[in-house]
Amino acid sequence: MKFTGTDSYVATDDLTVAVNAAVALQRPLLVKGEPGTGKTELAKQVADALKLPMLEWHIKSTTKAQQGLYEYDAVSRLRDSQLGDERVHDVKNYIRKGKLWQAFEAEQKSLLLIDEIDKADIEFPNDLLQELDKMEFHVYETGETVEAVNRPVVIITSNNEKELPDAFLRRCFFHYIRFPDMDTMRKIVEVHHPGIKESLLTQALTQFYEVREQSGLKKKPSTSEVLDWLKLLLAEDLSAEDLKSDATSALPRLHGALLKNEQDVHLFERLAFMARSQR
Template sequence: MQFKGTKAYVATDELQMAVNAAISLQKPLLIKGEPGTGKTMLAEQIAESLGLELIQWHIKSTTRAQQGLYEYDAVSRLRDSQLGDPKVHDIANYIVKGKLWKAFDSEKQVVLLIDEIDKADIEFPNDLLLELDKMEFHVYETQQRVQARHRPIVIITSNNEKELPDAFLRRCFFHFIKFPDAVTMEKIVAVHYPNIKKDLLAQAMDIFFDIRKVPGLKKKPSTSELIDWLKLLLADDIPEEILKNQDMKSAIPPLYGALLKNEQDVHLLEKIAFMHRAKR
């Protein structure tokens, strides 16, 4: 079982090696990188490439580790007891399976995505140490021991908003997705827009990478934002000459709202452009 990328996802040799190493070691693959570098999409493409089901657990600031295992619905049981429903006598009727339980209980191996783990409380990763290491957990209400039928391929993503505990990191295979260079970026764009004109792409790429080099940007535009920007350029049929004559020092690019995501960065580029024009 080897991951080699897909037609819809350009995976570097290093990323392919990381995925396959994690699968061989039967360890969770911890993926870090800038937002928009394809971390979440990686899990989707691994599942598609290997012909496996994908179970996604998207983490929020309020998510608890227990929710990934199961939750006991005491409110429903209380309501049913008031209505005289006979199923209240079996507490198992009120155990709601979480994403990990579903992955463990699958009849076939699955890919389990734990997305943006760093959004949760700092103790969240520690609360999953045993479950991800031993692939089992205990249901206290029913005294049931749940074991994985098949060890899932676990992909964990992080945007590095919080430091993850050392004990958790030791149990993972780590890979940092570097921001694509120009050659790799062209391959990524070709997946989305195979017929894009070379001149238009070259001019757009120059502007994109020039923006990323501007010091002081609060948020550098990412791969996904470049894809969105190109889509708008193609949809609006922006002439190549406009981009070709674009000077990043004297003007901000057309349809910049696809690239810049906050007013501070817009003001910064406007200030740079104004200062450059004033010197002329």
């Protein structure tokens, strides 16, 4: 089982090494990086390339680790007991299997994505240490121990919004997805917008990286945002000359696809005003 990227996902050499190392070590792959750099998409592409069924566990601020194992619906059992339902005699009828349980009992090896783990409470990663390490957990209500039939490939993503515990980090293989350089970005764009004119691509990416490198920017535009921006440029049938003719304005054409808050828009408006004042 070797991951080398796919036709629809450009994976750098260091990223493919990280994926294959995590698979070989049978450890979770912890992927960090800016939002929009393709961390979630990576898991989908790895599952596709290795021909593994995929389970997705999207983490929210209210998510508890126990939900990934199972949940016991005591309220439904109490209601059924009051109604005299025969189901009440078997506690298993009230156990809801979580994503980890589903991955553990899958008949074939699967891929489990734990997406945006840094959204949860700081104790969330620690609460999963034992289960991810030993690939088993105990169900107290039934007394059974659930063990992984086939150890799943686990990919965990983080936007680096908060630090993760050292004990958790020790059990993971870590990779940070750096923002793509110009050459890599060209390859990514070609996958999503094949046949785009070289002159338009060069001018657009030049403007895009100038925007990203502007000091004082609150939120730098990401890979997904430049792809959206290029899609709009193509839809509007704009050319490289159209982008150049707008160079007197610090704001790029259709900037709403790149700049996502008023602070950054005002920053570029001030730059444009200063540039006009100096002429």
